[in-house]
Amino acid sequence: MSKIQLFNTIAKQKQQLIPINDKKVTLYVCGPTVYNRAHIGNARPEVVFDTLFRLLRSVYGDDHVIFARNITDIDDKINAAALEAGVDISVITEKYTNIYRADMALLGVLPKTLEPKVTEHVDEIIALIIKLEKDNHAYETADGVYFHVPSMANYGRLSRRKLEDMQAGARVEIDENKRNSADFALWKKAKPNEPSWDSPWGKGRPGWHIECSAMIEKSLGLTIDIHGGGHDLIFPHHENEIAQSECAHNGVPLANIWMHNGMLNFGNDKMSKSLGNVLGIDGLAEKWPAEALRLSLLSAHYRAPLDWTDDLISQNVKTLDRAYRAMDEIWDNTIEPILPNSIIEVLCDDLNTPQALAELSTLVRNANKAKTSDQKAIALAELLGAGQLLGILQLEPKQWFANQIGQKDDGLTAHIDALVKERVEVRAAKNWARADEIRDELAALCVDVKDGPEGSTWRFVV
């Protein structure tokens, strides 16, 4: 069995993944708050951890990996959106949950094993808070229940922060309700007309961090193998998850390996709604093949920041085009995928996707050089397997090329066939002028003709 090395944020180095139970490898990634559409930045952790999921499944078996990603469906921003639209929060959350799932499916992200929601775990959240309060890690105030950070001796392990340092640089306003400025809300008491749930502290709703602690405990156990999310979640979100869970569980670690993906950069400007440069997945997918968006997200190592540019996407469209062209030449829909060891090996080294793409280009070259039917069958099988691991190259090549210029009607295809047929005839008559003229006409239709000893073939190009 392949050994998987992963960079553990908490240890600041690569460590071998040793599952607590290799028949039940557990992975949890923080998911979206469903109050609007997802942008491409939200997609990076989805695509990165989906690739990890695919690798884990290939190593431990499809049925032995449990991947949970939550849906946060209780939140101030959801309340605001619901209030503005004059509807119940469930209308907002259901709408955007469905859109989110559809967007991720577009990017080749596999469905999760579990998709816990906050609204379905309010009881567990309350139980956890009661436990923390009983053990003097939490206290009630006029507006809620807070976790008392100084009650945890080793708080700050993940983000390497010291309580004193944080207070020195604290920019948060002093909250008279809190005993310490670092304390954070476990439960917020409801203001009039806010959506709320009953609790021992009256009507209210959970704080931000507690949901993940409760959902992990219920769905996956006290300690999970891998916990992932964006780099920006290290503090305070993951730090606080650790605090809540470990204080409630007598110090039992919440996760053995913490993984964090780097942020996407957008030129000089941070993507923000006020700048109007938020790149939605739906908008990008109208302009580019979704598969190229996924490949672009995998083109840099997951921990590195990634500059998101049109040029990057365009380059990855070319990469896919080349791979599909190679597959098209040796296509046989009876071939079953073979997972190439070269790809598995580099992915096992902290998910080195750029190196995997280098291996992929070798596979493409092998496919182009394949002469015998055996060579072709193996080359195609390995390309399919590489695609399966990376979540790309899952279309039939013909479909990819057809998608490049949208839906084709039969009339156009017939027209192209006729032109190509005429061209074959004039070429046979060595009427090169007319042949070139027809090629120009075809080029205008985004059609590329290839002349070979056995006639001419054509395909759509970008």
Next chain:
RNA sequence: GGCCUCAUGGCGGAGUGGUGACGCAGCGGAUUGCAAAUCCGUGUACCCCAGUUCGAUUCUGGGUGAGGCCUCCA
């Protein structure tokens, strides 16, 4: 102010204590009626200054530059 990343050719982007992947673009060749595609070959790079070392892009220290977090933003 505190914590954390990063710095590789025209561009993107891996990796390594000793000939510096891979892709795109460029160039040469094969192939082609000419092309396209494909194959073969090829030039150009490791931020600066010290130190360790026979030897550093790779390790250590310092500097400079960029980014992230410290604000319920993936």
